[in-house]
Amino acid sequence: MHTDETATYYTATKKYDLRFPKLEEELEAEVVIIGGGFSGIHTALELAENGLTDVVVLEAKHLGYGGTSRNGGQVMAGIGHDLDAVKRDIGEEGVQAIFALSDLGPKIMRERITRYNIDADFRNGYGYLAYNKRQAKTLQAWEKEFKALGGRDQIQYVEGTDVRKLVGSDVYHAGLMHMGGGHVHSLNLLLGEAKAAAEIYGVRIFEFSPAVEVTYGDRVRVRTANGSVSAKKLVWACDGFINRLEPELHATTINVWAFNSVTEPLSEELIERISPIRGAYSDIRPVINYFRVTNDNRLMFGSSTSIIEHIPANLKAWNHKLMAEVFPYLNSVKIDLAWGGPMAATRNLFPQLGTLKEHSNVFFVQGYSGFGVTPSQIICKILAEGILGGSERYRLLSSIPRQSIALKDQYRATLVTLGKIMHQTSGYWHGRR
Numbered sequence: 001m002h003t004d005e006t007a008t009y010y011t012a013t014k015k016y017d018l019r020f021p022k023l024e025e026e027l028e029a030e031v032v033i034i035g036g037g038f039s040g041i042h043t044a045l046e047l048a049e050n051g052l053t054d055v056v057v058l059e060a061k062h063l064g065y066g067g068t069s070r071n072g073g074q075v076m077a078g079i080g081h082d083l084d085a086v087k088r089d090i091g092e093e094g095v096q097a098i099f100a101l102s103d104l105g106p107k108i109m110r111e112r113i114t115r116y117n118i119d120a121d122f123r124n125g126y127g128y129l130a131y132n133k134r135q136a137k138t139l140q141a142w143e144k145e146f147k148a149l150g151g152r153d154q155i156q157y158v159e160g161t162d163v164r165k166l167v168g169s170d171v172y173h174a175g176l177m178h179m180g181g182g183h184v185h186s187l188n189l190l191l192g193e194a195k196a197a198a199e200i201y202g203v204r205i206f207e208f209s210p211a212v213e214v215t216y217g218d219r220v221r222v223r224t225a226n227g228s229v230s231a232k233k234l235v236w237a238c239d240g241f242i243n244r245l246e247p248e249l250h251a252t253t254i255n256v257w258a259f260n261s262v263t264e265p266l267s268e269e270l271i272e273r274i275s276p277i278r279g280a281y282s283d284i285r286p287v288i289n290y291f292r293v294t295n296d297n298r299l300m301f302g303s304s305t306s307i308i309e310h311i312p313a314n315l316k317a318w319n320h321k322l323m324a325e326v327f328p329y330l331n332s333v334k335i336d337l338a339w340g341g342p343m344a345a346t347r348n349l350f351p352q353l354g355t356l357k358e359h360s361n362v363f364f365v366q367g368y369s370g371f372g373v374t375p376s377q378i379i380c381k382i383l384a385e386g387i388l389g390g391s392e393r394y395r396l397l398s399s400i401p402r403q404s405i406a407l408k409d410q411y412r413a414t415l416v417t418l419g420k421i422m423h424q425t426s427g428y429w430h431g432r433r
Contacts, residue, residue: 008339009262009300010069010187015119018191020198023058023209023227030054031387032222032229034211034245035237037068038186038372039365041193042380043235043387045112048201050388055203056229058222060210063194066241069187070341071373072260072290072302074280075109076126076181077102077146079375080350082430089400097396103151105374106180108381109189116200118192121295125279126181129163129172135284136174138431143176153180167281168273169326183280183292186373211245216359233387236364239372240344246364248356252402253367255342256416257311260302261319262294264334271297274327286427287420289322299323299330304370307424309416315340345369345419347403351376353383354398363387 030052033040036059044055059065079102080086083095090098113122130136136159143157158166159174166175197203206224213223220234236246244250271278271293280292291301301323305312312318315338324331346352346367356362365383368375379397386394408415427433 007337008069008260009294009298009337010064010185012337013185013296014187014191016188016191016195018063018195020059020063020205020207023206023224023229025227027056027204027227027229029056029204029229029231031056031233031235032220032231033057033235033237034214034222035059035239035241036063036194036205036207037066037237037239038190038376039237039239039380040235041190041197042376043237043365043384044203045193045197045201046381046384047387048197048203050384052388053201053203056231057203057205058209058211058224058229059205059207060241062207063205064187064190067239067341067343067368067372068190070258070260070339071186072280072300073183073186073292073373074126074181074282074290075106075122075184075374076282076371077106077178077374079105079378081369081371082349084430085348086350086400090396094396097393099145100149101378101393102146103149103153103180104381105377106182108377109184109374112193113189116192116196118189118196120189120192121185122182123184123278123295124179124182125277126178126183127166127277127279127281128176128178129167129281129283130174131171131283131285132173134431134433138284139174139176146178151180153178155179165276167275171326172283177277179277181280184373185295214245216362218361220362233361233363235383235387236362236366239366239368240342242344242366246356249364249366251404251408252352253344253346254405254408254412254415256304256309256345256370257340258302258304258343258370259312259315259319259338259340260300261316261323261335261338262298262300263323263330264298264336266297266299266333268297273329274299284432286423286432289326291323291326298336299327299333305420307417307420309413309420311340343368343370343372347405348400350400351379352400352402353379353386355386
């Protein structure tokens, strides 16, 4: 079982042999970023593309150690789980402004892959799946909303026997095909971006350089075991791996565990049966199953525990059972690798960004709540706008209040279980169950 190790499909199949040094000197910079995952590298690259290249990134282990190499690689539309959860804070106009960004994430990803020639196995094709008529109505509403954005991507609602044209399973009542979405090799995407940031723009990246002390002021000083960085601005980009380093940020997220797996290589015929569009999928329940085919003909399948928060004793068996419920004809297929890890969730399941209350030069981004591969592209673009002086959409997203989660350190599993129960109940009334 690999729940806090690096043995994932992504690390096993990475195409970039990038290595960055430990920090062993005293440096100065305009911006220092703590965290070398999607948030840290996206933000560094976004800043560099906009002319701010004097950036240092500090990663405690290796690039992509955290959520970046533990996810499903799903390229989906949108930000957050349910915009109604933030409507009372930003109003209908604010919700519409956020929804208008829905297609921006895949667009940024595709543009960067092309611009920097990143070998990330990107493939178009996404299917949102409904188990029943109530969920089907939600997909029909999403179809209208996605099409109203005016993009050129093929979007099609299907139901009944036509669902088999989207995915090879009999358990679903309806589906929504969105060819603007798809899937990507997350770690190769990150490493390709890091290579561009370092080699083209001169961003300084250090691995195995955990921050041991941070001192705030007009200039922020981050000390590691063997060096330090003094900078005008700091970005916390640790998400589920912040480990109490910054109490104000630690207080407003709680870690939820998710688990993933890949099968042994499958035949071309079997892959075509599973996924006629060779795409990525998720159902729309409050706690989703998500899966996709990989470029080397495996099925990647992941989820989280639906009610009681716990780490299954046998991840391969646990994932295999869920997979066989969707694809009974894969019952004899072997799971080659299973892994898991924490993801930082917020009370409203919407990502958090902004500055610390008493330190306007200390920025942060966290709390993707299991929905970060594509939204992180959008969120970090907007965070960079804030670092560079601000924008209307930065002001909008940073205005959403953050709520503390009491007793999270003592009763994490109990609180997450209660949250899942509430989320499941709410999902029924919002057409998600």
